[in-house]
Amino acid sequence: MNFSRSLIEWYGHNKRDLPWRNTKDAYKIWISEIILQQTRVEFGLKYYFKFLQKFPTIYALSDAKENEVLKVWEGLGYYSRARNLHFTSKFIVDNLNGKFPNTYLEILSLKGIGTYTAAAISSFAFKLPFAVLDGNVIRLLSRYFGIKVPFDTSKGKKLFQQLSQELLNENIPDLHNQAIMEFGALICKPKLPKCDICHFNNLCYAHNYNLVKKLPIKQKKIKIKKKYINYLIIENNNFCFIKKRNEGIWRGLYEFPKIETEDSLFVPNSKNFSKYLKNKYSIIRFSDIILHKLSHQHIYAKFWHLQSDVNHLESCIKVRFNKLSNYPFPTLILNYLKHNF
Ligand code: SF4
Numbered sequence: 001m002n003f004s005r006s007l008i009e010w011y012g013h014n015k016r017d018l019p020w021r022n023t024k025d026a027y028k029i030w031i032s033e034i035i036l037q038q039t040r041v042e043f044g045l046k047y048y049f050k051f052l053q054k055f056p057t058i059y060a061l062s063d064a065k066e067n068e069v070l071k072v073w074e075g076l077g078y079y080s081r082a083r084n085l086h087f088t089s090k091f092i093v094d095n096l097n098g099k100f101p102n103t104y105l106e107i108l109s110l111k112g113i114g115t116y117t118a119a120a121i122s123s124f125a126f127k128l129p130f131a132v133l134d135g136n137v138i139r140l141l142s143r144y145f146g147i148k149v150p151f152d153t154s155k156g157k158k159l160f161q162q163l164s165q166e167l168l169n170e171n172i173p174d175l176h177n178q179a180i181m182e183f184g185a186l187i188c189k190p191k192l193p194k195c196d197i198c199h200f201n202n203l204c205y206a207h208n209y210n211l212v213k214k215l216p217i218k219q220k221k222i223k224i225k226k227k228y229i230n231y232l233i234i235e236n237n238n239f240c241f242i243k244k245r246n247e248g249i250w251r252g253l254y255e256f257p258k259i260e261t262e263d264s265l266f267v268p269n270s271k272n273f274s275k276y277l278k279n280k281y282s283i284i285r286f287s288d289i290i291l292h293k294l295s296h297q298h299i300y301a302k303f304w305h306l307q308s309d310v311n312h313l314e315s316c317i318k319v320r321f322n323k324l325s326n327y328p329f330p331t332l333i334l335n336y337l338k339h340n341f
Contacts, residue, residue, distance in 0.1 A: 004169040004176050010199065011179035014186065016041070019048065021178065026100035026125035027058050033117050034081050038295075041185070047076050058098055061089040070252050070328035077294075077331060083252060084112025102126050115161075123177045129170040132177045133161055136184025141167075142216035143188060146205025150219035225297040230266050230273075231256040231333070233305045234281065234313065241316040242327060249294075254327040256303070257316060265289060265302045281306040287340070292332040303336055 015021070018041065020032035031051055035044045054072050055061040061069070066086055073082035088110045092098060101107050102125075108118035115133070122128035131137075138151045138160050145163070149156040169176040187194045195207050206212045233256050234241050242254045259266070259276060266273040268283055277283070287303040311318070319327070321341055329337065 003167050004179075006199065007179040007183055008169065008172070008175050010187075011175065011182055015178070015182055016186075018045070020124075024125055026102070026121055028052065029121050029124045030100065030113075030117075031085070033120050034085055034112065035076065037081060037117075038078050039076060044076075047073070055089075058089050058092055058100070061086065062093040062098075066252055067328060071326075074253075074328045075331050075334055079250060079253060079330075081112065087111050088113070100125070104128055104130050120177065123173040127172075127174055129168060129173045131161075131164040131168040131173070132181060133164045134181060134184075135190075136181045136188075137164055138216050139190060140180065140184045140188040143193075143206035143212060144200055144204050146209065146211065146215070148215070148217055150217045152218050152220055156219075222296060226263075227297055227299045228261045228263065228265050229299060229301045230259045230261060231301060231303045231336075232258060232281075233303055234308050234310065235284065235305060236308055236310065236318075238320050238322070239318050240321060240324075241313045242319055242324070243316045250330045252328070253330050255329065255333055257313060265300060266304070277306070280310060281308045283307075287336065290332065290336070299332060301332060303340070 018032075020029055023029065032044075032048055035047050035051065039047075051072050054068070055064060064086065066083065069082050069086045070079060073079060076082075091111070092100060100121075101110070104118055104122045107113060107121050108115065113121075119130035119132045122130045123132070141147060141160060141163055142151065147156075147159065147163075149159055151157065151160055164180075167176075167180075187198050193212060195201050195204070195212060198204070198207075201207045206215045241257055243257055244254055245251050259273075261272075268286070284305040284307050286305065287301075290301045290303075292299040292301060324337060324341065
C-alpha cells in the first residue's frame with residue numbers, strides 16, 4: 001500500500017473545510033501557521049479572521065504599532081509569535097519589496113519561522129517538496145512504524161525528519177502535508193485514537209503490539225516552575241495604574257504593578273504586605289487565588305484592590321478603568337478584567 005496515496009485519498013473524503021486551505025497566498029498561510037502553533041484549530045480560527053481583518057496585507061501589518069498587533073493577539077498566548085510576525089513583516093516590506101520569499105531556505109531564514117513552518121509555507125504556497133513534521137505527524141509515524149526512539153532527542157528528530165521526507169509525495173507536497181497532519185489530528189489522536197476505523201490498523205505496529213498508549217516516546221519531562229504574583233490594582237477615583245512589560249514571555253503587554261513572593265501569596269495583615277502598604281494604600285477587596293497554567297510554569301495570582309490618593313507611580317501609566325480595554329494584557333489579567341470590571 002502506498003502510504004501517501006492512502007492518506008491523500010482519506011483526506012479527500014474527510015478534510016475539514018478551513019479557510020487557509022483555499023488560498024495560495026503565502027502571507028495568509030504564514031499567519032495561519034503561526035496562529036496554529038500551540039493552538040487548537042477551533043480556537044485559532046477566530047483569531048485568523050480577526051487578524052486578517054485588521055491586517056489584510058503584509059503592508060498593513062508592517063505599518064501597525066506593536067500594541068495593535070498584541071491587542072489582536074490578546075488571549076492567544078505565546079506572544080513572541082505576534083512580535084516575530086510584526087518584525088518579519090517589516091523585514092519583508094523593507095528588504096524584499098513586500099514580496100514573501102519563495103524558496104525554502106529564504107523562508108527558513110525569517111525570524112520566527114522554524115523548519116516546520118518553512119516546510120508548510122513552502123509546500124502550501126509554492127508546492128515545494130518539503131515534508132512537514134509536527135506533533136501530529138510524529139505521533140502517526142511513531143505508532144504506525146513502531147518507532148521507539150524519543151522524538152525530542154537529536155537522533156529522534158533526524159530519524160522522524162528523514163522518514164517524513166521519504167514518505168512525501170513530491171508531485172503534490174501540499175496535499176500530502178495537509179493529509180498527514182489532518183490524519184494525525186482527526187484519527188491518530190493523542191488520546192483515544194480511532195483505531196477501529198483507521199484504515200492503517202492492519203499494518204500499524206502500535207495497534208498490533210498494543211503500544212498505542214506508549215508511542216510516541218518523549219525523553220525530557222518539562223520542569224514546571226511555580227510563581228506567586230500579587231497584582232496591585234491601585235485605585236484612585238476612576239483611575240488605576242498599569243505598566244508595560246519590557247521582558248519575558250509577556251514583553252510588550254501590560255500588567256498591574258505587582259509583588260512576586262517566594263512560595264506563597266500575601267494574606268491581609270501579613271507583615272511583609274503591611275510593610276509595603278504603609279499608610280499609602282488601604283485594602284478594598286482582594287480576589288481568591290487564581291491558578292494560571294502555562295507550559296513551563298504555574299502562576300498563582302491574587303488581585304488586590306487598593307485605595308490610594310497617589311497620582312504617580314514610577315514606570316506606570318495612569319489609566320481610566322473604562323479605557324483599560326485599549327491595552328493588550330496577558331490572558332491571566334484579561335480574564336480577571338472581564339469578570340471584575
Ligand atoms: S491504528 Fe490507531 S495507532 Fe495505528 S495509525 Fe491508526 S489510529 Fe494510529
